[in-house]
Amino acid sequence: MRAVQITRFGGPEVLEVVDIAEPEAGAGQTLYDVSTAGINYADTHQIENSYLAAQQLPLVPGAEFVGTPVGGGRRVVGLLDGGGYAEKAVAHDFLTWPVPDGVSDEQALAVVLQGATAWHLLRTSAHLAEGESVVVIAGAGGVGSLAVQLAKRWGAGRIIATASSPEKRALTEELGADATVDPALADDDPKQFTGALREANGGKPVDIVLEMTGGNVFAGSLSALAPFGRLVTYGMAARQETKAVPPGALMQRSRAVIGFWLAHCMARPQLLDAAMGELLPMVADGSLRPIVGGRYPLSNVRDAHQDLLARRTTGKLVLDPAR
Structure with a gap:
């Protein structure tokens, strides 16, 4: 079968399509025939x-897929230990969920890992309470675009999203953000970023920050928290060391x-079942809008990895194993 494999560690150049x-x-x-494989920043x-x-070499990347059992059966979306960038993949039965009719492969992939992450960030980790302010770092990304919508749906007070371009900031407002901030403000001084977050919250500290960058963005976000505020960190996109707190x-400030x-x-x-049991029906009835960022052969x-690293993408990226 065709698959993407790496035999050495590095950037996008190490990704090879092989048999x-x-x-x-x-x-x-x-064993599943993969119709679409998901791409994540991780x-x-x-x-x-x-x-x-x-990680151990050789390695076939990919933590999620949509496919049907070899020999026939219902379309499912699933999580993997690896191996998703391929024409076929093996998944544990307890890590697959039927895809409702009317939900596309891309939409299902948007919620299985990134949507479930957004769900747990707000519910399990931050314990969002009605009326609390929420900052979503990278609000136009796969996790962020869904977190903005879920926070709105679950009664957040003021929602502030960061995004790296005017177009992406406009998208987050369309999805429900009340204000936006350019994360580049953190590049030189995290205090400047702290001030911008508080200004976007009407001059007040914020209650919750969902943070996936690290470095100055992490530091500036932490300083923006109100008493009893929570910063939930779930990524290291800046590839910068974050100083110990x-x-x-x-x-x-508690x-x-x-x-x-x-x-x-x-x-x-059961934690994944709880998230997927709520997210997939919301996509099916149109109350949750996954942003599909692009389908790559x-x-x-x-190219997909290069576009992701260069911040040229919005929403969910996927691979087509047939091309």
């Missing part, structure tokens, strides 16, 4: 071996810093 043997399903697993870390878990800095990684939910399938996987 390899089909994977074999074990107990409690099913994949760019995975191929560098710079993410949270060490002294306990005193948290105690001074602030909290919470880490989240969706991989831990895979050991508790498998043969153009390098």
Whole structure:
């Protein structure tokens, strides 16, 4: 079968389309024909071996797919330990969910990892209460665009989104953000970014920040928190070391810093079932709008990663294994 494989760590240049043997399903697993594979920002870390878990070579990237069982059956969307960038993939049965009629492959992929992340960031980690202000870093991205909508749906007070271009900032407002901030303000001085977030919140500190960049954006976001505010960190897009947070800095305003990684939910399938059981019906009835950012042929996987790293994309990116 055709698949994307890496045999050395690095950037998009290490992604190679090759022919390899089909994977074999074990107990409690099913082999699927992949119709569409999802791309996530974490994949760019995975191929560098710079993410949270060490990777082993050779490696077929890809943590999500939509497909049908080999030999026939219902279309499902699923999460994987790896191997999604391929014509066939093996998934654990407890990590797949039927895709409702009327929901496209791209829409299903937008919610299975990024949507479930947004759901848990707000519900499980931040414990969003009605009326609280929410800052969504990278509000036009795969997680951010869904988090803005979910925060609005669940009664957030003022929603502030950051995005790197006027077009992306306009999109976040269309999705429900009340104000926007350019994250480039954090490049030189995190205090400037803190001031912009507070200004966007009517001059007041904010209650919740969903943060996936690190570096100055993390520092500026933490300083913007109100007493009892929560910063939930779920990414390291800036690839910058973030300084340790002294306990005193948290105690001074009763602030909290919470880490989240969706991989831990895979050991508790009920957490994923709760998210997917709500998200997929919302997409089906039109109350949640996944933003589809582009469909790339498998043969153009390098272009997809380059576009993602260069911030040229919006919403969910996917691969077509048939091309």
